[in-house]
Amino acid sequence: MPRHAAILRHPFAGYVAGLAGVALVTWFVDLASGEVNVLSMGVVYQLLVLLVAGAAGLGPGLATGIASALAFNVFFVPPVHTLTIDDTRNWVSLIVFVVTAIVTSWLAEGFRRQRAEAEARRRDAELLREMARAALGGVGTAAADGEVGRAAARALGAQWCVIDRGGAAPGGGAEHVRPEPGGFSVPLLAAGRPLGVLRVGPAAGDGGARTVSPGFAAAVADLAAVAIERSRLVAAEAEAEGLRRSDDLKTALLQGVSHEFRTPLTAIRTAAHALAGPAAPGPEGAGALAVLATQTDRLDRLVGNLLDLSRLEAGALTAALDWCSPAEMAAGAVKAAGPLLGGRPVAIEVPSDLPLVRADPVLCERILVNLLHNAARHGAPPLRVCGEVRGGRLLLGVEDRGAGPDPALGDRVFDPFVSGGGAAGTGVGLALSRGLAEAQGARLDREALPGGTRFALSFALTPVPAA
Secondary structure: OOHHHHHHOOOOHHHHHHHHHHHHHHHHHHHHOOOOOOHHHHHHHHHHHHHHHHHHOHHHHHHHHHHHHHHHHHHHOOOOOOOOOOOHHHHHHHHHHHHHHHHHHHHHHHHHHHHHHHHHHHHHHHHHHHHHHHHHHOOOOHHHHHHHHHHHHHHHOEOOEEEEOOOOOOOOOOOOOEEEOOEEEEEEEEOOEEEEEEEEOOEOOOOOOHHHOHHHHHHHHHHHHHHHHHHHHHHHHHHHHHHHHHHHHHHHHHHHHHHHHHHHHHHHHHHHHHHHOOOOOHHHHHHHHHHHHHHHHHHHHHHHHHHHHHHHHHOOOOOOOEEEOHHHHHHHHHHHHHHHOOOOOEEEEOOOOOOOEEEOHHHHHHHHHHHHHHHHHHOOOOEEEEEEEEOOEEEEEEEEOOOOOOHHHHHHHHOOOOOOOOOOOOOOHHHHHHHHHHHOOOEEEEEEEOOEEEEEEEEEOOOOOOO
């Protein structure tokens, strides 16, 4: 606090200012006594009383009025320099002077008190507005609770305030303030339902905490309760949104899996009935066995992809990294994907002198096989596996001449159960492939080509340690 402000707040400052003002006005009236009627100059004392009472209060105003009456009587009412009054009319004037000084002091004190109350209400409104901003600006998290507590401390003039959500609320309504060691507490209620306690610490600085105003403390506590209730509603809304998304995911999973399972199951059932016939010819029986094997492999691959995707999302799948040759990984993936390509040829354009990369060869083969299967199923020939170094990364790309996923999907094509191909699919393959890539520190991106599409698996290039 500035020094001059501290001096003005001293309890005797008003009295000293009033007496000094009486001396100054007396000197001024004495100077003017030769030019004007001295008795008419008594109004100057009344003006002084009004100023002192308005600035310092009723006590200094009354003291200034009494001192003004004495000074006026001693120095200007005959006989001067005495307290006696010869003329009765002067007695009447002096009594009127004193009464006027008292009334003026009382009225000025009333105006001063009203002004102070208005200023206090304005300050309370500003503090409550700041408190409301803190309460409604966040989402009610623990961090937001801290911000609301700091705003409450500023509003209540306390060193600190803490929102205790688990605290037992004191008995009574929201306006009930319970003293505590070093402060007090106010219950936090929402529609009569206890939410916790606002604990208020000791007074900050030279002022006192607003314990004398339970109504104001209750208003601050009500805003804190609004913040807590809002956090509960936000959390409930987030939980409901999560449940809705979970239901949507389950619905998409059931729709995709039921569609994908229906085709191989129908083929398996038909082949099984043909083999079970009493007179199944040899060639037809061999074809039925081939259908059984193909569709069983398809089911096994689909279930395996779903299980691996769930392991990825649970964080249970780890990569076994090693130094791998890109050319060998590409050749192995094309060989493993052969039964899934329907006889379509694949061109391998991966130079053998490309640098080694740190990767998991099993996961990389899974990724490339999935990409090749997608290209054969949804794309158009020719199919190509290419390799290059670009921008400090090694890329292994799978290309085809099909239109590729819908461009409007953007990166959502890698989300689980989002199918971007023209033919129906589960939307598991790309999601699983990206997850397997990220599990080993790699990236999987889609690139649009003139007249085709490429999915590129890329690795950061790092120096190979010396043997």
